């Protein structure tokens with residue numbers, strides 16, 4: 001396995017959201033993150049994940065290690081509206097999705113799926129064969145998204161790992177074999 005799966009926890013916020021009736025009209029470009037994106041990535045991460053956002057030093061180090069699989073949605077005016085990050089290890093051909101988010105006002109317009117499909121394609125092109133992630137069991141939006149992409153709960157225990165991130169921090173572990181899929 002690769003690095004510790006660091007998927008964020010979202011304990012006290014609602015997960016399900018209806019599409020914004022007045023969506024931001026600016027088109028978004030999906031691209032690989034650059035070093036100059038780090039402050040804006042931190043802003044977005046904090047806006048979505050608040051007290052469980054990655055600390056600045058960790059985001060910097062994740063960037064240094066995994067920039068190839070850190071994708072962002074850029075509106076071309078200096079603002080990022082989503083990101084996905086996967087950590088990989090060449091030796092075992094495995095990867096963990098370490099972060100995924102879409103800005104609240106941009107949700108339910110296919111952007112989360114777009115980020116995931118793009119990073120999975122890149123992982124496959126990099127020779128990765130197995131992708132894992134953790135998700136809070138109550139995070140229905142994310143679980144449904146991952147299931148629709150072919151992720152399945154990893155046995156044993158239907159994927160549920162009690163106290164995975166500490167007391168009371170249960171997580172589902174989900175898994176996707178990339179070979180021959182998508």
Ligand SMILES: CC(C)(COP(=O)(O)OP(=O)(O)OC[C@H]1O[C@@H](n2cnc3c(N)ncnc32)[C@H](O)[C@@H]1OP(=O)(O)O)[C@@H](O)C(=O)NCCC(=O)NCCS
Nearest residue numbers: 016017100101102107108109110111112113141142144145
């Ligand atoms: C999870 C998240 C990234 C989804 O992003 P999104 O852009 O809103 O998702 P999409 O519009 O691409 O939806 C893709 C699929 O996800 C599921 N989904 C997303 N939001 C949903 C909701 N509110 N209710 C039910 N299903 C939902 C659906 O299966 C949807 O497919 P469909 O549109 O064909 O029904 C977004 O809700 C988010 O950033 N949440 C907060 C951070 C988070 O929880 N990250 C994941 C941590 S593991």
